[in-house]
Structures are given as structure tokens and as C-alpha cells.
Amino acid sequence: MRSRPALLRGFAMALLASLACAAAAADPGRVVFPASVQQGAMVIGKVPPGSEVEYAGRRLRVTPYGSVVFGLGRDAGEPAVVSVRRPDGTTATASIAVTPRDWPVERVSGVPPRTVEPPPEVAERIAREAARVREARQLDDARADFAQAFMWPVQGRISGRFGNQRIYNGKPGSPHSGMDIAAPNGTPVMAPAAGVVTLADDDLYLTGGTLLIDHGHGISSNFLHLARIDVKPGDRVEQGQVIGAVGATGRATGPHLHWGMNWFEVRIDPLLVLER
Missing domain, CATH: 2.60.40.10 (Immunoglobulins)
Known part of the structure; x- marks a missing residue:
């Protein structure tokens, strides 16, 4: 049986919720x-x-x-x-x-040199592939899948955090664009929220197996370094559906999932989305 203080707290919470609903109804212009x-x-x-x-x-x-x-x-x-x-x-x-947040420096060693300082022909390929990814992020439709409570696409240790300054083989690179989750090669990756697949390619130069899922209103997720991709562009996926498998393809020193999120071209932190 609930104690009197617990009952009073429950009553107070219910009363506050009722007052909030009444206020919203009384002020539809809020x-x-x-x-x-x-x-x-x-x-x-x-x-x-x-x-x-x-x-x-x-x-x-x-x-x-x-x-x-x-x-x-x-x-x-x-x-x-x-x-x-x-x-x-x-x-x-x-x-x-x-x-504002603090952005620590992460040093990543053992990366293939051609992915850190690519020769001209490789740089051209990287630019073409980056243009495809940018185009896939421009979808702006009325689906509201972004409003779901997002789930972890794979369980594991966070091995790289969003926004941290990256130094590859001693050479400064761009800030980290997502969250790295360490997991064994072949671990199933699940959709963190529902959406529509806008890009699926198993061989991009820097990111290897690459998958983009759009969640509506410009919000999208990207999954990089995949060993396997189980969906194709145009597919509708539901939250928790297996969409691929963890790998170490592209510029990676070991198996992990890179999960990034965007609002169009603006990079956002998946960990904050999970915690909201």
C-alpha cells in the first residue's frame, strides 16, 4: 500500500498535469x-x-x-x-x-596513410562521395519519425565522442562528426528510430559501408564502417529493425559503429538525442 506522502505526491503531480493541460487549452497560441x-x-x-x-x-x-x-x-x-x-x-x-561544451582532443593512430593525406585521384573520389552524402541529407518531408524516443543502435563502449578534435597519425583532422560505439565485427545494427533509407553503399572510401536513414523534417542518421547492409534506398525501416552489421571498413582501426546524426548539413550529437 502506498504511504500517505506518496499518495500526496501522486495527487500533486496529477493536479499539476491537469493545470498544464488546462493552461494549454486556455492559451492555444502558446x-x-x-x-x-x-x-x-x-x-x-x-x-x-x-x-x-x-x-x-x-x-x-x-x-x-x-x-x-x-x-x-x-x-x-x-x-x-x-x-x-x-x-x-x-x-x-x-x-x-x-x-557551450568542452571538446577534448582524440589521437587516432594506425590509420591508413592514404586516408589521411589522399593522393589527387583519391581526393577526387572522396569529394564525389561526399556530394552524394550531402544530397541524401537534403530530404525534407512531413514524416515525424524524429519525435520517437531514440534507442541505441548497438550496445557497447563509447570509443569516440561527438565533437572531439581528431588527430589522425599525428595530423589534425576535422572534429568527430558522430559517436563511435565499440562492438565485435558482425554485431547486428538496429534502426534507432523509424525512417526511410536515402543512401546505402558498401564501399565509400573513407566511411566504407555507409547507410543513411531519414527521420523526417531534415533529421537523419548515418551509420559508417558497416560490414554488411541489409536495406536499400527507398526502404521504410521501423525502430529496432536490423539494418546492417558492425564492421571496420573504410578509415577504421578496428570494428565499431560510427553513428552520426544531422539536421540537413548541421551535425548533431546522437548521445544528446538519446538523453532527451
């Missing part, structure tokens, strides 16, 4: 965004359905129930300003504080 977020966050807000919403010069899609989403990059400054025009013509502005 615009709700988090007060602050970290660099690399996926930001979800609520606006009146039918509103026009803009952030960083881009018009955001609004779901039928009033949700919008966008991403903040590794080096985003503050504040993030969102402009809203409600269906009745009134306007609102949300100013979101951006909390």
Missing part, C-alpha cells in the same frame, strides 16, 4: 521551446498548428499537432532565435540560450 540547450542538440518545440516558423534563415515544417525540430551544431553560439507567425497573424520570438 509557443514553447526549451530555455537552454547544449551545443550539438536536437531542439524540439511546440507552436500553434498552422504557424510559420523560421530558424537560421530556414522555414521549418510544422506537424499537424504543432511540433517543430531543428539542430544546433558543435560550434553554435547563443542565443538560438526562432521566429513564429501564428495562423491569426500575431508573432512571437523564442530566444534559446546555448550552453
Whole structure:
């Protein structure tokens, strides 16, 4: 049997929830965004359905129930300003504080030299492949798969963190664009949320077996260094579905899954998405 304090706490929580629902019903024009977020966050807000919403010069899609989403990059400054025009013509502005993060340096040794300082013909191939990936990230449709609570695509130790400065074989490289999860070769990889496959290629030069899944509204996941890919472009995948297997293809020193996420070209941190 629950104690009296527990019952009182439960009653208080129910009362607060009822008051919040009543407030939302009484003020259908409310615009709700988090007060602050970290660099690399996926930001979800609520606006009146039918509103026009803009952030960083881009018009955001609004779901039928009033949700919008966008991403903040590794080096985003503050504040993030969102402009809203409600269906009745009134306007609102949300100013979101951006909390800076520390970005440690990661040194990666034993990487094939041709992937660190590629010769001209290889550099041209890398540029062509990067253009294909950028194109696959431009999909902007009305699916709201991004609103699911994301799950880990594979279980394992985090061996590389989003945003950390990478030094390959002693040569500075770009900040790490995702999260590395160490796992044995061949470990099944699952879709962290539902979506549509926009790219599947088992032999990109730097990233090896590469798979992109779009979650709607510009949010996408990428899975790199795969040993096997089990889906093809255009496939609809559901959360938890096996989509491939962990490998060490491309620029990799051992088997692991690189899981990255984007809002269009803005890279966001999968770990923050898991924790939201």
C-alpha cells in the first residue's frame, strides 16, 4: 500500500498535469521551446498548428499537432532565435540560450596513410562521395519519425565522442562528426528510430559501408564502417529493425559503429538525442 506522502505526491503531480493541460487549452497560441540547450542538440518545440516558423534563415515544417525540430551544431553560439507567425497573424520570438561544451582532443593512430593525406585521384573520389552524402541529407518531408524516443543502435563502449578534435597519425583532422560505439565485427545494427533509407553503399572510401536513414523534417542518421547492409534506398525501416552489421571498413582501426546524426548539413550529437 502506498504511504500517505506518496499518495500526496501522486495527487500533486496529477493536479499539476491537469493545470498544464488546462493552461494549454486556455492559451492555444502558446509557443514553447526549451530555455537552454547544449551545443550539438536536437531542439524540439511546440507552436500553434498552422504557424510559420523560421530558424537560421530556414522555414521549418510544422506537424499537424504543432511540433517543430531543428539542430544546433558543435560550434553554435547563443542565443538560438526562432521566429513564429501564428495562423491569426500575431508573432512571437523564442530566444534559446546555448550552453557551450568542452571538446577534448582524440589521437587516432594506425590509420591508413592514404586516408589521411589522399593522393589527387583519391581526393577526387572522396569529394564525389561526399556530394552524394550531402544530397541524401537534403530530404525534407512531413514524416515525424524524429519525435520517437531514440534507442541505441548497438550496445557497447563509447570509443569516440561527438565533437572531439581528431588527430589522425599525428595530423589534425576535422572534429568527430558522430559517436563511435565499440562492438565485435558482425554485431547486428538496429534502426534507432523509424525512417526511410536515402543512401546505402558498401564501399565509400573513407566511411566504407555507409547507410543513411531519414527521420523526417531534415533529421537523419548515418551509420559508417558497416560490414554488411541489409536495406536499400527507398526502404521504410521501423525502430529496432536490423539494418546492417558492425564492421571496420573504410578509415577504421578496428570494428565499431560510427553513428552520426544531422539536421540537413548541421551535425548533431546522437548521445544528446538519446538523453532527451
